[in-house]
Amino acid sequence: MDLTVDIAGVKFPSCFMNASGALCVTREELLVLGRSHAGAIVTKSMTIEARQGNPGPRYYGFPGGSINSMGLPNLGYKAYAELIPELKGFGKPVIASIAGLCEDDFPTIAQAINDAKPDLIEVNLSCPNIPGKPQIGYDADASERLMKRVRKIITVPMGVKLPPYFDPAHHKLMGDVIGRCGVDFLNLINSVGNGLVVDPETETVVIKPKGGFGGLGGTIIKPVALANVRAFWKYFNGKMPIIGTGGVMSGVDAFEHFLCGASAVQIGTVLVEKGVQVFTRLEQELAGCLEKKGYKSVVECRGKLKEL
Numbered sequence: 001m002d003l004t005v006d007i008a009g010v011k012f013p014s015c016f017m018n019a020s021g022a023l024c025v026t027r028e029e030l031l032v033l034g035r036s037h038a039g040a041i042v043t044k045s046m047t048i049e050a051r052q053g054n055p056g057p058r059y060y061g062f063p064g065g066s067i068n069s070m071g072l073p074n075l076g077y078k079a080y081a082e083l084i085p086e087l088k089g090f091g092k093p094v095i096a097s098i099a100g101l102c103e104d105d106f107p108t109i110a111q112a113i114n115d116a117k118p119d120l121i122e123v124n125l126s127c128p129n130i131p132g133k134p135q136i137g138y139d140a141d142a143s144e145r146l147m148k149r150v151r152k153i154i155t156v157p158m159g160v161k162l163p164p165y166f167d168p169a170h171h172k173l174m175g176d177v178i179g180r181c182g183v184d185f186l187n188l189i190n191s192v193g194n195g196l197v198v199d200p201e202t203e204t205v206v207i208k209p210k211g212g213f214g215g216l217g218g219t220i221i222k223p224v225a226l227a228n229v230r231a232f233w234k235y236f237n238g239k240m241p242i243i244g245t246g247g248v249m250s251g252v253d254a255f256e257h258f259l260c261g262a263s264a265v266q267i268g269t270v271l272v273e274k275g276v277q278v279f280t281r282l283e284q285e286l287a288g289c290l291e292k293k294g295y296k297s298v299v300e301c302r303g304k305l306k307e308l
């Protein structure tokens with residue numbers, strides 16, 4: 001079964017890769033991804049300065065998914081810029097995820113990282129976990145300003161990682177903005193921000209930062225992710241490459257994302273829970289699923305969701 005895909009003209013040996021944040025902070029973690037079956041190496045979202053992140057516990061897995069408030073622990077953009085040539089040696093695309101604590105951080109990071117020549121750059125407009133900093137992706141004007149600024153700097157394919165939207169009016173608003181900014185691909189969705197998980201036994205929250213509020217991932221967010229992939233796929237008439245992220249725990253979950261219009265999928269919660277060995281299981285499950293349904297490649301099923 002052919003599970004190779006193409007995003008914005010870049011070839012991926014497999015349609016599965018890590019979601020930014022999952023096992024991709026340190027050099028060692030990134031090298032492990034390089035040696036694994038992951039179809040790309042996605043870095044942790046990087047900031048100007050290295051960060052330890054929020055105090056722990058800051059990730060909690062439960063049967064339906066996960067909640068996290070990591071607080072952008074990362075090595076700082078200069079360290080990732082130096083690592084990119086080594087990571088490219090694995091012969092699969094390197095996606096650098098760039099973030100910032102304020103708008104002016106993004107162009108600085110974009111310039112240095114673009115100079116290091118990753119295969120693609122993902123601009124993260126949707127980190128929900130920095131106390132006092134709202135997600136840029138929920139401010140359409142700020143998003144437009146930022147995307148236009150980094151677009152002038154970035155010469156490799158540029159994508160944006162968006163938060164989930166819950167109203168068709170917001171899909172249209174952001175679709176219009178993205179259409180004006182020269183964006184090459186979308187990554188949908190970041191974690192569902194500021195959920196709260198309660199342990200009734202201990203009568204406590206389960207993570208420490210922000211009074212227990214954090215970004216939700218895993219199975220419970222899959223319908224939200226699929227809706228966002230579908231909404232933007234339709235908005236752009238199937239012409240905007242989309243990486244589907246959210247609730248991919250199995251090959252069948254990935255198949256659902258492809259039907260909705262994803263070109264590739266990223267895994268967060270299941271990668272954190274199971275480790276990089278999970279990539280081979282997901283490939284096998286997806287291949288089996290596609291074969292059973294009579295598809296000869298993953299590309300063939302893209303966007304084929306039927307409506308009633």
Ligand code: DHB
Binds near residue numbers: 070
């Ligand atoms: C973090 C979480 C995110 O969802 C994100 O997009 C960036 C950073 C974090 O808490 O580290």
